[in-house]
Amino acid sequence: MTEKCDILIVGAGTAGSYMGWLLAKKGLSVIIIEKDKREQVGKRLDVIHFESDRVEKAGIPPFQVGSPDCIEIREHSTVVTPDLKTNIKIRALQTIVRLTPFLYRMYKLLESEGAELWFSCEFKKLIFDNGQISGVITEKDEESIEIRAKLIIDASGKKAVIRTSIPESYGIETFELGPNDVMYVLLQYVKWENPDEPHPTPDTGYQWWLLWFGPSYDPNGAILGVGQPGSFENARLAREDFLNRMDLPPYEVVKKEQGSTPYRRPPYSLVADKLLCIGDAAAITYPFSGHGVTATWVLCMIASDIISDNLNMGKELSRDVLWEINTKYFRNQGAKFASLFTQLSGVLNFNEKEWNYFLKKDLIYQTGEGEDIPEPNKEYEEEMTFGEMIKFLFKILGGLIRRQLSFKHIKRLLQANGLAGKIKKHYEEYPDKPSNFENWVKEAEILWGKKKVAVKRLDTVSIEYH
Numbered sequence: 001m002t003e004k005c006d007i008l009i010v011g012a013g014t015a016g017s018y019m020g021w022l023l024a025k026k027g028l029s030v031i032i033i034e035k036d037k038r039e040q041v042g043k044r045l046d047v048i049h050f051e052s053d054r055v056e057k058a059g060i061p062p063f064q065v066g067s068p069d070c071i072e073i074r075e076h077s078t079v080v081t082p083d084l085k086t087n088i089k090i091r092a093l094q095t096i097v098r099l100t101p102f103l104y105r106m107y108k109l110l111e112s113e114g115a116e117l118w119f120s121c122e123f124k125k126l127i128f129d130n131g132q133i134s135g136v137i138t139e140k141d142e143e144s145i146e147i148r149a150k151l152i153i154d155a156s157g158k159k160a161v162i163r164t165s166i167p168e169s170y171g172i173e174t175f176e177l178g179p180n181d182v183m184y185v186l187l188q189y190v191k192w193e194n195p196d197e198p199h200p201t202p203d204t205g206y207q208w209w210l211l212w213f214g215p216s217y218d219p220n221g222a223i224l225g226v227g228q229p230g231s232f233e234n235a236r237l238a239r240e241d242f243l244n245r246m247d248l249p250p251y252e253v254v255k256k257e258q259g260s261t262p263y264r265r266p267p268y269s270l271v272a273d274k275l276l277c278i279g280d281a282a283a284i285t286y287p288f289s290g291h292g293v294t295a296t297w298v299l300c301m302i303a304s305d306i307i308s309d310n311l312n313m314g315k316e317l318s319r320d321v322l323w324e325i326n327t328k329y330f331r332n333q334g335a336k337f338a339s340l341f342t343q344l345s346g347v348l349n350f351n352e353k354e355w356n357y358f359l360k361k362d363l364i365y366q367t368g369e370g371e372d373i374p375e376p377n378k379e380y381e382e383e384m385t386f387g388e389m390i391k392f393l394f395k396i397l398g399g400l401i402r403r404q405l406s407f408k409h410i411k412r413l414l415q416a417n418g419l420a421g422k423i424k425k426h427y428e429e430y431p432d433k434p435s436n437f438e439n440w441v442k443e444a445e446i447l448w449g450k451k452k453v454a455v456k457r458l459d460t461v462s463i464e465y466h
């Protein structure tokens with residue numbers, strides 16, 4: 001059996017379904033294949049957080065609190081210092097979502113725009129014609145189906161089943177995610193045994209351990225989450241270190257989830273002839289939270305315009321034609337994320353005492369009183385005014401003089417920030433044509449090669465951040 005469509009998307013997760021919806025709305029014929037059964041999709045995670053401002057930008061019909069896919073829309077979070085003595089209130093615009101009901105809502109939207117969703121249908125193999133991808137072989141209910149499309153989109157998640165199966169020379173890096181390229185996340189849905197006893201309020205972060213109590217569907221419960229690179233054991237030991245220190249009231253663990261989320265730079269190119277990579281398959285996540293859902297929607301918005309404009313002009317979606325997606329993405333969000341990812345390697349070196357100082361002196365988060373707490377930096381720009389910069393430097397100097405901060409770690413921070421600036425500039429100069437790409441990659445490799453491994457030492461474990 002052979003099918004034909006304009007766009008074939010592999011993976012009906014949050015990336016594939018959003019991308020499919022944008023393209024179907026533009027009148028293109030879209031097929032999304034998904035290896036899981038319809039009733040199984042997204043079941044690996046229950047509660048998940050979306051950045052509310054990004055949801056609005058993405059244009060999906062707004063979430064309604066109380067509907068099956070939305071638990072809460074929050075504006076504030078709390079950050080606790082490693083000495084557990086100071087709580088800092090910050091603004092964080094989060095929509096608390098239930099993943100499977102959200103995907104079902106997306107599927108309805110997709111189907112109302114004429115897109116086809118094929119569940120229990122697994123990508124098996126690419127079909128090439130004259131060296132160019134022209135379709136895929138899939139398997140559905142033990143039947144082999146060939147689907148021919150003008151563009152294939154890899155939205156298959158961390159396994160990146162298409163990206164990792166193309167020949168190295170096809171134009172997109174084929175790396176698989178290793179243990180140092182992901183954050184291993186452990187989630188425990190906990191229920192407080194005596195809800196009236198003081199306990200961490202929902203959405204409280206203990207950044208030193210990369211651990212948080214997220215909101216849950218149970219008002220007397222929370223989601224105790226922790227994420228660390230290297231292994232699940234690293235995450236478990238970081239949680240153990242926290243629990244050894246924190247006097248929590250009794251609780252019961254009612255459900256556990258675990259998984260990993262990309263923590264590395266994306267491939268240098270997201271496009272090749274008739275091929276585009278998005279979502280976890282392209283390793284696109286917010287560097288400081290590991291959240292991936294809304295991070296990739298920005299790329300989807302850019303890509304859907306370029307794809308539909310070119311198809312409407314009757315053009316083939318060659319690497320040259322799709323290149324503009326790279327340019328527009330990497331010069332903007334890609335550059336900011338690359339810079340933040342590099343800055344983190346400076347910040348993650350700080351020891352516990354230094355984290356206390358940084359948090360208490362408002363050097364990491366913007367704080368304030370009541371409703372005066374500034375909104376988060378939605379566009380991930382460095383927006384420090386000259387006055388703020390001077391204040392920041394004085395606080396750092398004060399920390400050095402009072403031996404709250406070490407020269408060694410401040411030097412590492414400054415080095416990481418310097419490198420982050422260079423990497424950002426390099427990505428802002430992302431080539432507008434594939435012909436200049438090879439030289440750009442050479443320079444990018446040199447810059448990334450200068451990024452240093454950061455090490456965190458807890459009583460239970462030392463963890464490397466690559």
Ligand SMILES: Cc1cc2nc3c(=O)[nH]c(=O)nc-3n(C[C@H](O)[C@H](O)[C@H](O)COP(=O)(O)OP(=O)(O)OC[C@H]3O[C@@H](n4cnc5c(N)ncnc54)[C@H](O)[C@@H]3O)c2cc1C
Pocket residue numbers: 010011012013014015016033034035036041042045047048049050121122123124155156157158159161185186187257258259260261278279280281285290291292293294
């Ligand atoms: C524990 C944990 C908590 C997280 N919390 C958050 C959070 O709060 N907020 C946030 O934004 N992000 C969070 N993330 C990250 C987020 O889950 C991912 O970034 C996001 O789901 C990626 O979406 P995706 O569509 O690219 O991939 P996926 O959601 O993995 O979807 C890929 C789909 O492709 C399908 N597929 C795979 N192979 C094939 C094949 N051969 N043929 C057909 N189909 C195939 C899969 O079955 C899957 O449905 C979390 C991750 C973890 C592990």
